[in-house]
Amino acid sequence: MLIIDCHGxxxxxxxxxxxxxxxxxxxxxxxxxxxxxxxxxxxxQIRETIETHQLKLQQQRGADITIFSPRASTMAHHIGxxxxxxxxxxxxxxxxxxxxxxxxxxxxxxxxxxxxxxxSIAHSxxxxxxxxxELGFVGCNLNPDPSxxxxxxxxLTDRHWYPFYEKMVELDVPAMIHVSGSCNxxxxxxxxxxxxxxxxxxxxxxxxxxxKDFPALKIIIPHGGGAVPYHWGxxxxxxxxxxxxxLREHVMKNVFFDTCVYHQPGIDLLVKVIDLENILFGSExxxxxxxxxxxxxxxxxxxxxxxxxxxLNADDKRRxxxxxxxxxxxxxxxLLRARGQ
Amino acid sequence: MLIIDCHGxxxxxxxxxxxxxxxxxxxxxxxxxxxxxxxxxxxxQIRETIETHQLKLQQQRGADITIFSPRASTMAHHIGxxxxxxxxxxxxxxxxxxxxxxxxxxxxxxxxxxxxxxxSIAHSxxxxxxxxxELGFVGCNLNPDPSxxxxxxxxLTDRHWYPFYEKMVELDVPAMIHVSGSCNxxxxxxxxxxxxxxxxxxxxxxxxxxxKDFPALKIIIPHGGGAVPYHWGxxxxxxxxxxxxxLREHVMKNVFFDTCVYHQPGIDLLVKVIDLENILFGSExxxxxxxxxxxxxxxxxxxxxxxxxxxLNADDKRRxxxxxxxxxxxxxxxLLRARGQ
Numbered sequence: 001m002l003i004i005d006c007h008g009x010x011x012x013x014x015x016x017x018x019x020x021x022x023x024x025x026x027x028x029x030x031x032x033x034x035x036x037x038x039x040x041x042x043x044x045q046i047r048e049t050i051e052t053h054q055l056k057l058q059q060q061r062g063a064d065i066t067i068f069s070p071r072a073s074t075m076a077h078h079i080g081x082x083x084x085x086x087x088x089x090x091x092x093x094x095x096x097x098x099x100x101x102x103x104x105x106x107x108x109x110x111x112x113x114x115x116x117x118x119x120s121i122a123h124s125x126x127x128x129x130x131x132x133x134e135l136g137f138v139g140c141n142l143n144p145d146p147s148x149x150x151x152x153x154x155x156l157t158d159r160h161w162y163p164f165y166e167k168m169v170e171l172d173v174p175a176m177i178h179v180s181g182s183c184n185x186x187x188x189x190x191x192x193x194x195x196x197x198x199x200x201x202x203x204x205x206x207x208x209x210x211x212k213d214f215p216a217l218k219i220i221i222p223h224g225g226g227a228v229p230y231h232w233g234x235x236x237x238x239x240x241x242x243x244x245x246x247l248r249e250h251v252m253k254n255v256f257f258d259t260c261v262y263h264q265p266g267i268d269l270l271v272k273v274i275d276l277e278n279i280l281f282g283s284e285x286x287x288x289x290x291x292x293x294x295x296x297x298x299x300x301x302x303x304x305x306x307x308x309x310x311x312l313n314a315d316d317k318r319r320x321x322x323x324x325x326x327x328x329x330x331x332x333x334x335l336l337r338a339r340g341q
Numbered sequence: 342m343l344i345i346d347c348h349g350x351x352x353x354x355x356x357x358x359x360x361x362x363x364x365x366x367x368x369x370x371x372x373x374x375x376x377x378x379x380x381x382x383x384x385x386q387i388r389e390t391i392e393t394h395q396l397k398l399q400q401q402r403g404a405d406i407t408i409f410s411p412r413a414s415t416m417a418h419h420i421g422x423x424x425x426x427x428x429x430x431x432x433x434x435x436x437x438x439x440x441x442x443x444x445x446x447x448x449x450x451x452x453x454x455x456x457x458x459x460x461s462i463a464h465s466x467x468x469x470x471x472x473x474x475e476l477g478f479v480g481c482n483l484n485p486d487p488s489x490x491x492x493x494x495x496x497l498t499d500r501h502w503y504p505f506y507e508k509m510v511e512l513d514v515p516a517m518i519h520v521s522g523s524c525n526x527x528x529x530x531x532x533x534x535x536x537x538x539x540x541x542x543x544x545x546x547x548x549x550x551x552x553k554d555f556p557a558l559k560i561i562i563p564h565g566g567g568a569v570p571y572h573w574g575x576x577x578x579x580x581x582x583x584x585x586x587x588l589r590e591h592v593m594k595n596v597f598f599d600t601c602v603y604h605q606p607g608i609d610l611l612v613k614v615i616d617l618e619n620i621l622f623g624s625e626x627x628x629x630x631x632x633x634x635x636x637x638x639x640x641x642x643x644x645x646x647x648x649x650x651x652x653l654n655a656d657d658k659r660r661x662x663x664x665x666x667x668x669x670x671x672x673x674x675x676l677l678r679a680r681g682q
Binding site for chain 1: 485486490491492494495496525526527528529531532533536537540541544545547548564565567568570571572573574575576577578579581582602603604606607609610613614629630631632634636641642
């Protein structure tokens with residue numbers, strides 16, 4: 001059995017990458033400054049940041065491969081205009097490609113998109129295509145709120161998003177719905193905005209008919225599906241009240257939840273109420289919560305332990321750890337098969 | 342043992358009440374229209390709407406008393422200006438008073454507030470005082486987002502809210518954090534906006550130091566605490582990462598969750614991870630989800646069944662059903678004691 005972690009971010013990128021971003025932001029305030037170039041980063045610098053963090057933890061915790069994307073909180077699509085988002089996104093994705101080229105057996109890429117408030121999502125198609133076709137990426141992170149906490153974009157079921165979904169289906173890649181940092185002081189990023197976005201996206205899918213129009217579209221809702229599994233009765237009841245089909249056929253043929261839930265009772269609930277075929281192992285590491293749980297003595301985000309502890313047989317665990325991910329990310333499956341995995 | 346339902350709304354108010362609201366809204370569009378008067382509603386009309394819904398269900402399901410407030414989704418603080426909100430709020434609260442006067446043993450009042458986007462919360466103090474001192478209400482519903490889904494107010498830990506908290510403490514009444522309908526198409530009210538607000542409020546309390554300034558302030562976060570119990574590990578970890586004290590002393594001396602979670606696994610999780618002294622029985626009925634769960638044959642919002650099914654002893658159940666509510670709503674406790682309950 002392969003252990004595939006569907007949710008990892010390059011939160012430890014070399015400082016020079018952040019310095020490039022700082023120069024970008026400085027130039028928003030002072031357009032007289034020269035446009036900065038992406039940081040020159042050596043392979044050794046990448047190796048150091050990966051080997052002391054994500055790779056070390058992956059190996060310590062017993063995962064095999066991480067579906068790896070740029071740091072989510074610093075996508076910050078709300079900073080600057082579309083051209084700023086384009087150059088920052090390209091640099092972030094290129095850096096992920098460097099990681100996957102250095103560690104092809106340990107990391108496979110998922111891209112950030114050059115979204116920008118008020119800009120058509122169609123403008124993100126080129127970068128998605130580049131990342132999939134040229135960089136070998138297997139999916140993307142789609143931000144339902146490029147405004148960073150003001151929620152000014154249309155719902156994910158709006159036709160605004162359709163050109164992008166068409167390209168996703170054509171390329172056979174899924175999207176993880178993932179907001180970025182919040183510039184709204186009401187929303188702490190990892191403690192509120194992320195979970196709210198997960199919950200919001202699910203309810204939009206419940207209200208809409210997106211998957212009738214795109215039966216092949218695949219969506220991962222991270223962080224264990226936000227509030228959804230805990231309120232699964234509410235959602236089943238709302239589907240009924242709103243005269244929608246049962247969730248299993250209306251939403252759950254296309255929507256998957258990861259296991260980024262940082263305690264055993266949460267994972268127990270997830271597996272109890274959500275069909276196993278809709279659950280993908282994920283850790284979000286190195287990510288939102290980095291500490292050790294004093295109640296267990298283990299890292300909060302070592303989510304593999306919670307799955308290991310479930311009273312499931314080996315076949316069922318393999319679905320969560322490997323098979324569901326291979327089904328949801330067909331390009332990952334093809335890549336693994338090509339090397340005999 | 343008394344069964345106290347801490348979360349009920351008058352979602353079935355007589356049509357004339359809604360007609361008054363419609364006239365109000367019509368006048369926003371056409372200020373030449375005369376200012377409408379609150380609806381004239383007979384006691385019999387109130388009896389009919391209560392006895393066929395909330396009272397019937399209360400008795401069928403075996404609850405004794407409901408902490409009762411105006412319909413949350415139609416508080417709609419974002420409609421019209423402050424004067425519109427003031428007159429609508431007053432009419433809504435007066436109607437609740439009519440119910441509690443007709444059925445003093447079954448319903449006790451909690452008030453809506455005349456909030457309005459951009460208006461100081463201090464302007465809501467007079468209505469809170471009127472409802473508590475003149476109408477005998479025991480608490481209030483405080484909307485953290487009067488904009489209805491645009492989240493333009495400051496966080497609940499901001500000093501903006503302090504004058505209101507001072508009055509709450511002085512009157513010894515708690516607030517339930519409760520948003521209203523959403524005018525942001527991203528957020529379905531009961532399927533996203535409500536739960537997001539619950540999650541958001543909790544994280545604000547975690548980030549802030551509100552309860553250091555107001556050690557006697559009591560806050561109910563409804564809908565089972567939004568996403569919080571399911572992600573309790575995340576919150577414990579975030580408190581640690583953000584160098585906050587442990588949640589039990591930092592937040593949970595002042596914050597309480599209700600049991601408006603519409604399936605057994607959700608309630609099981611709630612009771613497993615949250616201290617029993619922080620859990621108040623609530624149903625939100627007649628409310629968000631009105632149907633029957635095909636998996637159980639029972640109403641989704643008959644949350645008493647889920648508590649009844651818990652492997653808790655009678656003393657512990659009494660805390661959830663009665664004692665915690667009496668502690669969190671001291672004026673309810675006084676009222677019950679005065680009549681020997």
